[in-house]
Amino acid sequence: MTSANLTREETAARSAAVSVRRIRVELDLSGAPDAERTGFPTTTTLEFDATTAQTWVDFIGEDVQRVVLNGREVPVRYDGARVLLDSLAPANVAQIHATGAYSRSGEGLHRFVDPVDGQTYLYTQYEPADARRVMACFEQPDMKAEYTFVVHAPAGWEVLSNQRAVAVREHDGVQTVDFAPTAPLSSYITAVAAGPYTRVTGSWARDGQRIDLGVLCRASLAPYLEADEILEVTRQGLDFFTDAFAFPYPWGKYDQIFVPEYNLGAMENPGLVTFTEHYLSRGAATDAQRAARANTILHEMAHMWFGDLVTMRWWDDLWLKESFADYMGAHASAAATRFTDAWVTFANRRKAWAYQQDQLPTTHPIVADITDLEAAKLNFDGITYAKGASVLKQLVAFVGEEAFFEGARRYFAAHAFGNTELDDLLVELEAASGRDVRSWSRAWLETSGVSTLWLETDADGTRTLVQTDPRPHRLRVGLYAREADRLVRRDQLELDISTARTPVSLPDADLVLLNDDDLTYAKIRLDDRSLDTVAASLSSLDDALARGLVWSALWNATRDGELSAARFLAIVRAHGPAESHIGLLTGVTANAAFAMAHYLPDGERTAQQAAWLQMTWEALTAAEPGSDAQLVWARSFAAASAVDDARMEDVRALLAGHGPVGLPIDPDLRWQLITALATTGHLTAEGISAELARDDTASGRTAAIRALASRPDAQVRQEAWHAAWEDDALSNEHLDAVISGFRAGGRRDLVRGFDAEYFARIEPAWRSRSIELARRLVLGLFPSAESLDAVDAWLAEHADAPAALRRLVREQRDHLARDLRVRAAQDRLR
Template sequence: MPSLTRADAERRAQTLAVTAYAIDLDLTGGDDPEHPTFGSRSTATFTAQPGASSFLDIKAVDVASITLNGAAVDPGTVADGRVELTGLAADNTVVVEATMGYSNDGQGLHRAIDPADGLAYVYGHLFLDAAPRVFACFDQPDLKAPYTLTITAPQAWTVLGNGAATATGPGRWELATTQPLATYFVTICAGPYASVTDEHDGIPLGVHARASLAESLRAQAPAMLQVTKDAFDYYHQLFGIRYPFGSYHQVFVPEFNAGAMENPGCVTFRDTYLFRGAATDDELLTRANTICHEMAHMWFGDLVTMQWWDDLWLNESFAEYMAHRTLTAISGSDDAWVDSTMSRKAWGYAAERAPSTHPVAGSPAPDADAALQNFDGISYAKGAAVLRQLICHLGDEAFVAGITAYLTEHAYGNAALADFLGAMEAASGTDLTEWSKVWLTTAGVDTLAAAMGGDGLRVTRRAPEAVPAQRPHTLDVAGWSGGTQVLAADVVLDQDEVLVRADVAGSVGLLIPNAGDLTWAQVELDAASLTALPVELPRVSQAQHRAVVWVALTDGLATARVDPRLVVDIFVAAWPLEENSSILSRSGALLTSRVLADYLADAEVPSARDAVAGAARARLESAPAGSSQALAAARILAAATRDVEQLQRWSGSVDLPAGLDGDPDFRWLVLRSLAGAGAVSAADLEAAREADHSMQGNLGALAALAALPTAADKAWAWDQLVGDHGRSNHERNALASGFWTGRHTDLVREYVAAFHRDIPALEGRVGQDALARVAALAYPRSVVDEATITATDDRLAVGDLSPAVHRSLVDQQSVLREVLASRRAFG
């Protein structure tokens, strides 16, 4: 089906305006295991230019009838997901009766069966252009309208949605009419959900999850609801605008593609945020941050919606920034910003290095499929960093005043970049023309460096050659020596080099540009600092400074400036003494999933694994039993160790670290390591799946089975990944993530060609959002060879790839090029 183009959307918006939708869904069917369906009746009222023509979006299994202003429209005229509406009146009503198909790829109306109890669950994820798979509509973000939904469902089910749901009879539900919403925000969550409800400041609250997760939900609901309440108070105080969408439900749903989705009044989250076993502090922080992020969207995105997808930063950058700001305010801790550095900004810098890099705002989005590719670390993490720089430029008071004016003026409508900039200029009295050009509409990341000399501190800025721009940076520089901070300098870098007169209390062993992580830039550590890191980094007491160093090392690996063996040495020295949970988890993952898995040559890996495992064992032994630090250490040890006997004891629940008895997710991590080593059988893994008869148990088993290092096991896993077996989006992801595990290059080399043949062929069976994830996870990055690069070049040259698959191939190939460059430099 063709993707909606911006040109078509603009013409349609000039032709008509939607006044209301009434949607009636019948969810009582869906029992056909091959092709489950549901009934949909859509009534849209809209005004139009008399005599004009336009089109309605419908992506149905079968269209029974269409009437426009009482006159029948031939359902056979529906083509490529559209039906033409001609001879429009000033006021119009179109009614569509259709049968729609449930999905298992996380888009549209997704239906999943919980293997724990056999119960079915449904949720709507209509982002980005999946609404026509649920109801007939004018599917574009600037045709907002109020919605009234009625639902028929099995009697044992609970129904939730954007409006408050009321049971009006056995299996019959009515949802309160909403405020004007964009089509992609509409959702329905239905099934035998377990619920915990509350109320705060007049707002009804609820958290919900599958019945099999009821115990975890009840245990964790108080903490999640407290974050929700505190965030509501903060947003109300900051914006002076009350939450506008009635009740506020948070639903943890199965097989969700993203982290969460900001549907007004009914936010959906991936249900792995409900932890079945032990959770580290950074995992709890990530969940709280996600809650705050989605709540920020109630204002940024839901109340005021972007005109078109090229301004998605007006949604995501603001929610990203506000989440960190809010969590810092309500927790009284800077841990949210440290976590942002380690997880979000590292993700964003990787996106900036990729060939698909793009500006924060105004990135070309000629159609919806192209726009989907811009939901990445640039639109989130870079956009949030740019907002921090804007605050440095204008002051926080003017920033908040501008935000409030922007939200008030465009409430329940749409806005664009010019509207936001106009509000900021009016609030601050500052012309932002040049600032927005270099920070918002020009792609690229600068590289910052610092050096001490006899004349002071010299700080330099180097713009990328491909997209040069004169970006001003407000930042700080820190110097450390033997555990003492001997230099603290604030810098405004508005030219390529500035000299700062700074007081230095002794010699500087480690010099960290952008130590407080206030700006968006790659940090290039000087040679002396790199050499000193094994000694100096463990003694740096500021977690934010340590986090900036780790991200600088990550970038240095990717750009072949830092030897991966040095990173192992730094890890061995610093990790056993690290306290911050985000740094422990993210730097540990850097070592196990990138340095050991990709960067090091094969001959270097055994000794490096032993060193990393030794550091993890040391941290496990020094950490308080059952603590977040101990859990992080146990996970890294399980991923890195070559001690098969220890892994086998752990898999049998023998000698487990405190707090991990009966933790099913930790057991699957251990079993996956054993599978990659060939030290467990498929029968053993199937027995483990039977013992953990759950969705997560099934995914853990699939990933471990795909990791088994035999030709037969690889053939089975690949067939399950790409064959027509009814696998869900998450099942394909699990198979793809396990398939390339371990250094079994000769065994999997033949699948380089299979990838380039079979993954693009999933087009049409798997939606673009899900397919992008599968393609990225299944890319043969572990076959570190120029032949893999050539195979991707050859496939790209054919020119028939969807935007999602094309970007995944281009970006993953770029990551492989980084690894090859590193091996050439340090091999």
């Protein structure tokens, strides 16, 4: 039986008995343009010491042909995931000749053919454990090695890895590229990319150090690369982190490559950072989108230290890199780039992800108990990223910013190129700050759940700050007053609280904003007077961070069934068109659409959707021509038109170029509008094909798949259903498009009949598909049913199903239960 999953215990035993020194990887990618070739030759030479007679090397591929151990050929003992080695000596050299498989799921070595020019592009993606799909390796983060890559590829291609090329030889149309050895690396952050990528070069120099910079993408996307801005943010980040961490950038060069069909936002491979192409807009982009890209660039750059230079020993301490990088992305954006409002979007969007994840039954401490790789894969979640970053912001408030960075500097100096656990960091933070960081860690890193804060006022006027799940918070309370036509802050108090009830003395205020400046991690509630104030005057509050906190409070109260969805939507309609912060506006419009789809009773949904459609159109036509707000409202209008067809003539007018002045109808917006027509039955397959002929690109083909599957026809939805489960040729992005089409328009009448079949299919799919594709199926096709009975029956009958699969189903059950609970509460909330 193939043993693809790896447990914490067995990998700990392996690293205790095996010390890896050097690994040489030779990949023959010269045949990649031939679509008939499903695999590629891969030869790995591993040099390691051992105190055991037997171990295994990880590899998942088409086959293993030869194993040579210490100079002699030995029988191949391979189960599809592990190559067994025995009769080991104290010092060993193992050479494994195998065939890897090209990927279409974004795991391992992904192969993509650009429909624009027919060119083939390759890139790798490994985290947490897909390096073994490309090379034989010890697939665990604490077995670092010096890696040397040798790659054969078609002549004329860009060929990249973590280090610089030191030799290039050509023969018969094939180039062989030898790369310099790396510093010690974990397998999951090694990387290779190859193809006719377009490159833009630059450099960064500081204190005698010079770093070559590269920005790359597919040739057909080169006009949209915005390389100058990307390089500017990169230089700003290198300046900032060099000062902040007092440790020179350690990886020699800095290439950043934007790749197709990517499963993540980005990945921190040292010297070769990979990004999703979604960060390159083929038309209009808001400043919020560029801010998000800058944040991600800086997030990945922080990983060059947090994660790459110093790496967690096992995935329990994944937070040691992800929480810090998430925090640093916002911090460095605000401190070093033009995106000085990064904390506003963080407070409203990233924290919303954390709050949602932390209220699921599967929530976990930031320092998690990760028993195996399947569990690790699912722990790249809102706790590890956004809650961890939020808690680090509270830590900075607790110890002080200088002590925080001094602790980081000591941490890098003490553990460079090594592996660490939680205690290694706490030692340095305590030494730098003199504070009891261990108690702080127990309260914040080793517990789960989110506190909720609100004010209670007794009959005699005594006020008490109440918190659920008590934790120590350092926070500020903002006191705001209506003055003329503005809502302004008149006072601010700083408090330390740690108990369930804390008496507070507060001056009179129209709006009392708990957690003003967003120092801590907690949901906040608005008292009745404050709620009435923001309902009337929210758009008159000038401070964007304060508005973001108010929007967050309103949304959390709506999600928790304490504020009616109708009132939330009324506040959005009243103040959304005046929201000047584009990051906030983008989030608010998304939340409004979600509230209508999930939290309104069936009898109210149609009227609310009609009102929302009308408002988005009015906001679109009233927005400043060419502004980011105009673009946000256009996208919202297109999304609203997919569930209400009352303004189909306006949709057609936009497609014909007769929309508001200044609105760019770029390819992405066109496809949104096309899909709205298709979803509501106003566009045929022929019309979609005509649009594809206009935009026969990778993005266009994906959008056409989505639009075709969106048509409101029972046969169409049935075909989409079967394609999702059964068509193994679908790439990761095409699978997403089919699933999105199947669910389009919220048409339960078209998809309700597949609910029972879903539960019969998920476990076989989990066992037969890669975890990435199986996860998309389990999440994307989960029934938005009218009851929980079928979910509960499956959980009861499948107690022995894989733990990672059960976790996903339990989380989806909780989302559905929340939907039903909040809908049921609406009458009470009127």
